[in-house]
Every structure is written in C-alpha cells, then in structure tokens.
Amino acid sequence: MSSSNSVPSPFVLKPKYADFKKVQASREPFDASLPVTTTQSPNPQWQYGSVPSSRSHISNSHIEIDPFAQDRRMISNYKLLISGIPRPISFVSTIEKTGEKNLAPFSYFQVIDHDPPTFVIGFSARASRPKDTRRNLEETGECVINVVSEQMIEAVNATSLDVPHGTSEWELSGLTPEPSSTVKPERVKEAVFSIEGRLLEMKELDYHGAREAGKPTGALAIIEGMRFWVREDAINESREDIDLAALRPLVQLGGIQYGRVRETFELPRPSLGTELADESNGLAKVLGE
Structure with missing residues (x-):
C-alpha cells in the first residue's frame, strides 16, 4: 500500500x-515441469x-x-551477507489500524521453533520511516506469513515496487x-503454505549507539504461529508432511538471483x-575404542 516496502536508499543496488x-x-525458458530428484549424498563413502x-x-x-571497520560501508555488509547466506522468502500480509492492507516479501526470515511454532522476521534499518x-x-x-513458491515469484516481486502511498499491493500482484x-490480515490463496501469526515481541536492534547517534535502527519480530x-x-x-514437489520453494541469493529446490539428497542423523x-x-x- 505504500513505497515503504522498497529497498531503502542506502541499499539501492545498481542493476546487474x-x-x-x-x-x-x-536464456532457456523456465521449465516448471522438471521433477524434484533425489541423488546420493556428496560422499557416501565418508568415514569419521x-x-x-x-x-x-x-x-x-x-x-x-x-x-x-571505519572505512567499510553498510552496503558492503549487506552484499556480502546476502551472497553468502541463501534465505527462504516470507511473503507477509498485514493490515493497518485503519484497515489498509499490505503485502511485502522478506528474506530475513526463519522458523526457530515448533513448540510453540515460532518465527522471526528481520527489518533492516531505514533512513526514512519504518516499513509498513x-x-x-x-x-x-x-x-500472515506466506511461503513463496516458484509459480508466484513475479507477483511477489511486484509488491516491492516503489509505489505511492495508498496503492494496493494485492491489486499490483x-x-x-x-x-x-x-x-485480521488475509492469507494469499496462491501460496501452498501459509501461517497465521501473532507478534510476541518486536526487538529494536539499537546496537553500537545507533539511535543515540541519530541513525535508524533495525528490528526483529518474534512471531507465534496460530494456524x-x-x-x-x-x-x-497425517497432516504433518508437505510435498516438496508441490511446495516448490525458492531461496533468495546474492544480487537479483533466486534458487530453485530441484535436487535433494538424504542423510540420516547419526546415533x-x-x-x-x-x-x-x-x-x-576416532574415539579410541
């Protein structure tokens, strides 16, 4: 519903x-029909x-x-981290007190527990007002946290557009x-997996005296899954296993790159x-036995 979902000015990246x-x-066309395959692990003969x-x-x-470091720009840390850490993408639906609806993607996101179901969403520091x-x-x-799948990525990406306040991301997408x-926020029907959530805590990331120095601060939202x-x-x-071939999740990589999950391998946890x-x-x- 506003331009605040766009990348803030310090993070604006030049097109690749x-x-x-x-x-x-x-490039070759995207092939949605390619199956998810399972291979051997990288080194099945590995020994302790x-x-x-x-x-x-x-x-x-x-x-x-x-x-x-004094001469290191904040944008350099941003580029390094997103290129070095693949991230699942959450597509978050919220609503203002006035009833205005908002949709925005976030790759600073993760599930951190299952009992109770708990998730975190990170908000980068912004020079302008906080994100909607x-x-x-x-x-x-x-x-509502909607997990982003292949078939909806263009629509999700469209909600990052720097549009005037009052423009509906639902209509854009x-x-x-x-x-x-x-x-109250609605879920995205096109999402294979969605989670209704309630905020447990919003922790301001006021490190190294940022707020005292007049600098913007980031925040970490801790959210409990309700449905x-x-x-x-x-x-x-049994309602406990989501089919990867149906979910088709994406990960966000460095720059404007995304990754598909098309090939997996299995490796049991050792006893x-x-x-x-x-x-x-x-x-x-190794244990001397």
Whole structure:
C-alpha cells in the first residue's frame, strides 16, 4: 500500500544488466515441469575422521573482514551477507489500524521453533520511516506469513515496487486474498503454505549507539504461529508432511538471483550406538575404542 516496502536508499543496488529483458530473452525458458530428484549424498563413502572433500581447497587462505571497520560501508555488509547466506522468502500480509492492507516479501526470515511454532522476521534499518509491515505488526500484532513458491515469484516481486502511498499491493500482484481464522490480515490463496501469526515481541536492534547517534535502527519480530494453511494436494494424510514437489520453494541469493529446490539428497542423523556397531565407518578408531 505504500513505497515503504522498497529497498531503502542506502541499499539501492545498481542493476546487474543494463537491459535485463534482453538478457532474459537469451536464456532457456523456465521449465516448471522438471521433477524434484533425489541423488546420493556428496560422499557416501565418508568415514569419521577422514578428510572432507572440501579440504581440496584448504591451501587457499581466508580474508578477515571487520563489519564495523571505519572505512567499510553498510552496503558492503549487506552484499556480502546476502551472497553468502541463501534465505527462504516470507511473503507477509498485514493490515493497518485503519484497515489498509499490505503485502511485502522478506528474506530475513526463519522458523526457530515448533513448540510453540515460532518465527522471526528481520527489518533492516531505514533512513526514512519504518516499513509498513513493521509498523503494522507493532500496532496490531497480527500477520500472515506466506511461503513463496516458484509459480508466484513475479507477483511477489511486484509488491516491492516503489509505489505511492495508498496503492494496493494485492491489486499490483493480482494475488487472491483469503480470510484467516485467528487474525485480521488475509492469507494469499496462491501460496501452498501459509501461517497465521501473532507478534510476541518486536526487538529494536539499537546496537553500537545507533539511535543515540541519530541513525535508524533495525528490528526483529518474534512471531507465534496460530494456524497453518496447506493446499490440500500438498499435505499427507497425517497432516504433518508437505510435498516438496508441490511446495516448490525458492531461496533468495546474492544480487537479483533466486534458487530453485530441484535436487535433494538424504542423510540420516547419526546415533552413537548404531554408528559404533558399524565397524567400517571409522568411528571406533576416532574415539579410541
């Protein structure tokens, strides 16, 4: 509903391509029919105490970076972090006290517990007024978190447009609002998985005297999930497993890049007793048994 969802001016990034439409047209079309496949793990023959395959690059040294160095720009930390940490994307629906609706994507997002279901959303510091989503959460304490899938990414991206106050992100995106059960904000019907949430705490990230120095501060919203909504063809009979092939989640990477989840592998979590019983894995030798 306003321009506050756009990237704040200190974070405005120059386009990677002068003519992205031309670059886009030169690439292979997106194939939504490609299946999700499962392969072996990277090194099925790995043994306890053995050299990981990544050690082949151990001769390369590392560079130490101080994020608070006097000559280091804030935008440099931003670029480094988003290029080094793949992030799930939450598409958050909120509502103002006046009834105005808001939709905004956030990649500073994660689930941190299941009992109770708890999530965090991070809000970067802004030179202008706080994001609508942050203000709405602080004022009403309610939201819906919609997980972003492949088929809706263009619509989600459209809600980041720097539009005049009063413009509806719902109309911009063409997405369909659906009533929620426990909160006023509506969920996105096109989302395979949505979570109704209530704000537990909004923690201001006032580090290194930012507020005292007159600088904007970020914030961390801690949200409790009150209801889950899963598309009926994507959930199993026991209502506890979402089909990856139906969810088709995306991750946000560096710059303007996104990643698909198209190939997976399985690796069971080890149990000490079971692993010790397997004489071929090298664990007994490492433990001196």
